[in-house]
Amino acid sequence: MLHRIDDRLIHGQVVVGWGRPLGVGFIALVDDTVAASDWEQELYRMGVPPEMTLYFADVATAEREHPKWESDSRPGIVLTPDIGTMARLAASVPVTEVNLGGIHHAPGRTQRLQYVFLTPEEEQALRDLAERGVKIFAQDVPGGKPVELGDLL
């Protein structure tokens, strides 16, 4: 199961880029705001092909459901929109690897890669995650070159 941080959530790189080669059967979208918003869920559902299951969860629900996702025989992706959400999830469930798939330009962020822009606080949050033993790597698509956190910051 791939744990990915991507502020675009469901999009082509996730559904086609990772979904096809990995044969992804489900995507768990973990976001407190989206989990409480029907119209946003309706939009995200549109981006997922009929053969893929899409779960919506806030962090509390994700903590409960995580073991079930982990034991699912199908390959899956756990997707969060930001580092903070992934860090909260990783604090209570076992996460061994985190893929930085896209954190885009916003005021206060510095460019680290073409698809990764970080504020100093976000960089610290990533270092904290790594210190807890989580392997962090940036890679937008499976064909792209993975960049380790040490080379990123």
Add this chain to the structure above:
Amino acid sequence: MTRIHVPFMTRLVTWLRLFAVQGSWNYEILLGNGIGFCAEPALRLLPGGRGGDKYRRALARQSRYFNAHPYLAAVAVGALTRAELEEVDPAKIERFRTALAGPLGSVGDRLVWSGWLPLCSLLALGAYGVGGSAGLVVALFLIVYNVGHVALRAWGLKVGFSQGTEVAKSLSTPLLRRSPEWIDRAGALLAGIAVPTAVERAVGIGGEVSAVAIGAVLIGGVVLARIPNTSVGWRLALGILSIIVLYAVLA
């Protein structure tokens, strides 16, 4: 609230601007400037007109970071412009904008990049296989492919303009959700016809193109596609095969 009517000429100009939606694409805000550029003519209809406070704020909002498929960005331009004209709460527009981007990218990638484009390529390859001339093969590809994306942009803009923030309902129709699968199937059928006939014709041209070379390219492509678990192998094999076919057509 009265619904602002978007005149035909404004719709037409917006649609024409959509062809340049990627013109200022960059890694910082991706399609952002393009969305602002396309939405601009209709935003002039806001109270205060061009240069007015509402116009400036809306234009600034629509020019921020945005990512979607360039053809389906038409849906976003229409829906976001409608939301701006209805003066929907800016915070809701921001969330709508975020939620719209990814799914449009995903649908577009499945529908166009891994559906329509390969299908049209296979159609052209098939035309070559059954004896089409170089001009016919190229014209067939260009006409069929372009009719598809021009129509998709027009449909997207129309749906977006009419539905605004309710646009998800039109996009979740079985037709749009299932069509990538149907295009895939049609593509598989066409591949079955096009690849052998095209290879047979290419091999038949003098001794310059050997069956062994084409066979090696196809087998190499399959092997490459299997090993790194990506589509690079397929792309490479199809690319080389296209060059051989192109050479054979021109020879």
